Every structure is written in structure tokens, then in C-alpha cells.
């Protein structure tokens with residue numbers, strides 16, 4: 198599996214650390230009900246197909262990335278910088 | 285047909301013409317008392333104990349592929365009861381006791397071999413942790429023996445004891461730990477369930493769950509609709525998809541775990557050995573192949589195959605621990621899809637739908653759990669109440685904060 | 701204040717094998733420049749005094765003994781000179797944190813091919829390329845300094861491990877030289 202980092206280019210999977218579903222980007226606001234925290238931390242759609250999840254270019258540019266990929270075929274269809282997305 | 289040594293001999297003398305299929309191949313009926321979705325180890329064991337312990341025999345197990353096509357036929361077969369946390373300890377202890385009587389119970393050779401499991405440690409801190417774990421195991425009524433470096437050397441002289449990064453300080457020996465033949469366990473339970481009247485229906489994928497007014501009514505399948513008053517979801521790596529049919533979002537992420545086997549060799553590794561620091565474990569199958577594995581590939585996946593960096597990592601870890609295995613040739617590698625929970629412990633519980641139950645979240649340790657999971661899931665489905673050794677495996681424990689985090693690695697699904 | 705003697709991680713060691721040379725080099729000062737949000741313009745002004753600019757991804761620029769190496773998003777290492785006054789960026793002295801190894805020779809690229817999971821052949825990695833990647837399992841910054849030359853920055857605490865890995869790879873490449881596959 199190879200991922201194309203928007204900064205570093207096409208790199209081997211071993212350079213990246215997988216964190217989890219994109220859900221981790223949507224932190225509940227302060228004072229949100231417990232069920233929202235449960236959902237944010239634990240519950241997942243866990244789709245067999247196209248998903249968006251968070252990876253860290255640990256051995257490269259040290260950027261957090263949102264990766265769009267297929268969990269059945271391992272095909273990667275998009276990689277974006279979390280930092281640029283927030284702007 | 286009862287299996288026995290005499291039967292094997294007589295059949296051998298008469299051309300093996302007298303054997304009959306181990307189970308029937310029935311067409312699905314329109315209605316059952318209980319439908320179990322998933323014909324893996326846990327689903328088959330649940331059906332068996334529903335019939336055996338509770339007299340509920342109007343049961344169907346619906347399997348989308350063939351029996352044993354999932355993780356039950358893909359694991360590295362380690363059976364142990366060396367858990368630490370209350371909640372897990374009593375459950376796996378119960379499971380190991382069931383294992384010890386399983387062959388007689390099922391009249392089936394599952395090749396359960398209590399060859400002993402040795403978990404190595406490599407620092408004073410790790411030794412302390414293993415002393416604590418060993419005491420917890422003994423308190424639970426299971427066995428544990430702390431070995432020092434020389435004690436380990438007596439059992440495992442072939443290890444590299446002087447590795448600079450992870451010198452071996454000792455190990456925790458769990459003599460009753462060992463292995464079993466994985467698909468024989470599925471076949472044994474399948475045959476046992478079939479003989480008690482359970483319908484095992486293969487090539488039958490569940491595509492929908494029928495719910496009316498909060499009560500389960502049955503399932504939709506590729507072989508038609510089947511009505512049932514009680515339905516159990518027991519589909520391991522596919523739990524999220526099937527639960528979604530009932531509108532549920534589970535605390536599960538599915539990950540791929542790889543394993544490897546070498547060509548057959550003469551007996552050389554007599555135990556199950558685990559090297560936690562290198563994420564590596566190994567045993568030798570009765571056929572002679574060295575069976576070994578390591579960590580998850582680490583990213584969510586439904587592809588039953590892994591990627592090369594983990595292959596390399598596992599080989600490196602193996603060579604670090606026991607340089608001699610560099611001489612063996614790897615024959616095959618494969619992967620299975622693991623239902624990972626945020627605390628590494630399983631779920632056996634009711635759901636928000638009346639009559640719908642779920643058994644999932646086995647991470648990569650669900651093979652040893654097969655007997656107790658079937659036992660407890662059957663108890664839950666038959667009586668509506670959790671079995672006492674599985675009462676902490678609640679679906680809502682994440683929301684309420686009652687996690688069973690055996691490894692203490694936090695709520696990230698792939699870290700368990 | 702006692703007079704402390706600066707020592708490099710590998711005491712300037714060097715090794716030649718099969719036409720490839722590995723040597724520790726003294727890069728001079730290393731300063732990390734990390735832009736503050738909105739600091740692009742003022743930082744560019746500071747760097748202009750050296751005739752340099754923030755480099756684009758995967759590249760480095762050299763001017764009169766001063767080198768500026770891309771090390772990440774809005775981040776670079778200034779190597780070889782003391783930093784000028786720069787506004788709009790956080791400057792951190794990292795001189796002691798790194799060991800720098802120069803690897804040169806026709807087969808240098810084959811040595812690194814055994815350790816680095818990126819295509820380093822000249823066509824894919826021309827002179828002036830700077831990559832953050834790995835040397836075996838160690839994080840590193842790799843600079844393509846010449847058609848047959850690389851410089852490799854590794855954490856100082858891993859200098860001897862890096863040396864060991866590269867030396868092993870050099871032995872293997874040497875052993876294979878002339879072998880038809």
C-alpha cells in the first residue's frame with residue numbers, strides 16, 4: 198500500500214501511522230452530552246468500502262492527513278492535509 | 285454416527301465406505317425459534333449449547349460462506365486463560381475448563397494440546413507486571429509459574445538470551461495453555477449441533493433484520509426471508525455491517541491480522557512462546573509447520589490479506605528472538621478480519637431491539653473464547669439474563685465508563 | 701564559563717568500500733525555522749539577507765556555504781551559517797541534535813536503495829532534492845547533493861546505528877559488485 202502525501206509525494210505505507218476514523222476530527226463541544234463523547238471516542242460506522250480516516254506522516258513531513266480509501270481493496274483515492282482543511 | 289478408535293479401524297479394513305456426512309445440508313425453513321447469524325466458532329458453539337444446555341433445538345445457523353470460512357479457520361490456535369482483569373479472568377477460566385472436556389463432549393478430536401504457554405519478559409518492570417498477572421491467574425484457580433532466565437533456558441534453549449535491546453529476564457509459564465486444531469473446533473460444534481437438530485445453512489447471507497415496534501421478527505437472506513423470535517448476531521469482523529441492519533452503530537473497528545506458517549519441520553518448539561516486546565508469538569503445529577504472527581496491520585481493513593511492512597516486521601522480530609528460524613522457509617501467509625473494540629474486550633449482550641442479541645468484539649483473542657462464548661451467548665438468548673462469567677461484557681460499558689482495558693492502552697481501537 | 705570542546709557524534713569517522721565512501725561531516729550550525737501563521741513575508745525578508753528563501757517541498761537551496769533545507773510544512777533547516785534576524789518564525793538551534801553522514805560514489809544509490817523506501821535514482825531524485833523519510837527504521841533527512849552524492853541527517857542519538865546500517869549495506873553492495881543476477 199502506498200499513500201501520496203500532498204507534500205512529500207508517493208510514499209510507502211510504513212512511513213505512516215494510522216490513528217482511526219475521521220470522527221476524531223469532530224470533537225464534541227464543551228458541555229456536550231456524554232452520548233456525544235461516547236460516539237466520538239468509541240462508536241464507528243466501520244464501513245466495508247470507501248472511508249475517510251486519519252493518518253500521520255510519521256517518517257515524513259509530520260503532517261496529519263485525511264485519507265480517502267477503500268477498506269476492501271486497499272485503494273487510496275485521496276489524501277488531504279488536515280492543516281489546510283481547517284483554513 | 286459415533287466416532288471411535290474401533291470405528292476408524294473397521295472402516296479402514298472395509299475401504300472407508302461406511303462414513304456418512306458429518307452434518308446435513310438442509311434447506312432453510314420459513315420459521316425458527318432462534319436464528320444465529322454467522323457460522324464461525326462462536327455461532328456454532330452458541331447453537332450447540334442452546335440445544336445441549338437449554339433444550340432449544342428449533343435453531344438455524346445462517347452462514348454466508350461455508351462453515352469455518354471466517355476467522356475460526358484463520359487463527360493461530362492459541363488457547364489460554366492468563367487474563368488479569370476481573371470480568372475477563374473468570375470468563376477465560378471457564379472457557380479453558382470447557383476446552384479440557386471438549387473432545388469427550390463433542391466426540392470429536394479437536395487436537396487440544398496443553399503444551400504450555402510462555403510469555404517472556406525483558407525488564408524488572410515487566411517482571412513485576414507478570415508476577416501480578418500470575419498471582420491473579422492463581423487466584424482465579426488457573427496455573428502460573430514464574431521462570432527466571434535459567435528456568436526459561438531449560439525450556440527454550442534456542443532463544444537469543446543476550447539480545448542487547450531485549451535481553452530475556454524470564455517468563456511466565458502457563459502450563460495449561462496450548463493450542464487446538466482450529467477448524468476441527470468448528471466442525472466438532474457443527475456436528476454436535478446438527479445431531480441435536482440444529483439446521484446449519486451455508487451460502488446464506490443475511491441481508492436485513494426485520495424489526496416491528498422494537499421487536500425482532502426475523503431476517504432477510506439471500507435464500508429468502510426467515511422468521512424468528514430471537515436472533516443472535518455472531519459475525520466477528522462483519523459485526524458493524526450486520527448490526528447496521530438493525531440501526532446500530534457499534535464500538536468496533538475492523539482490522540486485518542496476518543499469520544504465517546513454514547514448511548513442516550521435525551519437532552523443535554514444544555511450547556507456545558510469546559515475545560511481547562517484539563510483537564511476535566510462535567508455536568509448532570502437529571504437522572510440523574511453525575505457526576507464527578505478530579501485530580495487526582494497524583489500519584481498518586476488510587481485505588483478508590495484509591501488507592509487506594508487517595510481514596517484514598514479524599520476520600525481524602522472529603529472527604531477533606530465535607535466530608534459528610531464519611533457516612525455515614515460509615510457506616504461506618494470510619489475514620483475517622478482527623472486530624476490535626476500544627478496550628480490547630468482547631461484547632455479549634442484548635440490544636435495544638427486543639429479541640436481538642449480539643456477541644462480538646473478540647479482537648484477536650476469540651479462538652480460546654469459543655466454548656465459553658457459545659455457552660454464555662446461549663444462556664443469554666435462552667434466559668434473557670447474562671451468564672455470571674460474562675456479565676461485564678456489556679454493550680453500553682463504553683458509554684458508562686466500565687471499560688475492561690486489559691492492556692491499558694486507551695480507547696484507540698487498534699491498540700489492543 | 702569553562703571552555704567546552706564541541707565533539708561530533710562519530711569523531712569524523714570515514715570508510716571506503718567498493719568505491720563508495722561514507723564519512724561523517726561537520727555541517728556547522730543547524731537552525732530550525734518554523735513559520736508563525738502569517739509570518740511568510742517577514743521571514744522571507746530575513747532570509748533574503750543571505751540570498752535565500754523558504755524552499756519548496758522536497759528541496760534545498762544553497763548560497764555561499766549557507767543551505768536551507770525543506771523539512772516540513774512551513775518549516776526549514778538553515779544549515780552552515782548562524783541565522784540572521786528573522787521575524788515571523790520560531791528559530792531553534794538544533795546543531796547538537798543531528799549527525800550528518802555523506803555517502804558518495806557511483807554505487808551510493810544502490811547502498812541507500814537497501815535502506816530507504818523511496819526511489820533515489822537520479823531521474824526520480826535530482827540534485828537539490830531533500831526528503832524526509834527513513835533509513836531502515838530511523839527517521840532521516842536525505843539530501844541529494846550530487847549525481848553520485850548524498851548527505852543524510854539522522855538524530856545524533858542514532859548516529860552509530862545509522863552508521864552500522866549503512867556500513868552493512870555497503871558490504872552487501874560490494875559483495876554483489878560484478879555479480880550477474
Ligand SMILES: Cc1cc2nc3c(=O)[nH]c(=O)nc-3n(C[C@H](O)[C@H](O)[C@H](O)COP(=O)(O)OP(=O)(O)OC[C@H]3O[C@@H](n4cnc5c(N)ncnc54)[C@H](O)[C@@H]3O)c2cc1C
Nearest residue numbers: 322324325326348354355356359360362490620650651652
Ligand atoms: C491471523 C489470526 C490469528 C488469530 N490467533 C488467535 C489465537 O491464537 N488465539 C485466539 O484465541 N484467537 C485468535 N484469533 C482470533 C479468533 O480467530 C477470532 O476472534 C474468532 O475466530 C472470531 O469468532 P468466530 O470464530 O465466530 O469468527 P468467524 O469464523 O469469522 O465467524 C463469523 C462468520 O460470520 C459469517 N458472516 C458474516 N456476515 C454474515 C452475514 N451477513 N450473513 C451470514 N453470515 C455472515 C462469516 O462468513 C463468518 O463465517 C486470530 C485471528 C486471526 C485472523
Ligand SMILES: [Zn+2]
Nearest residue numbers: 202205257258
Ligand atoms: Zn508528508
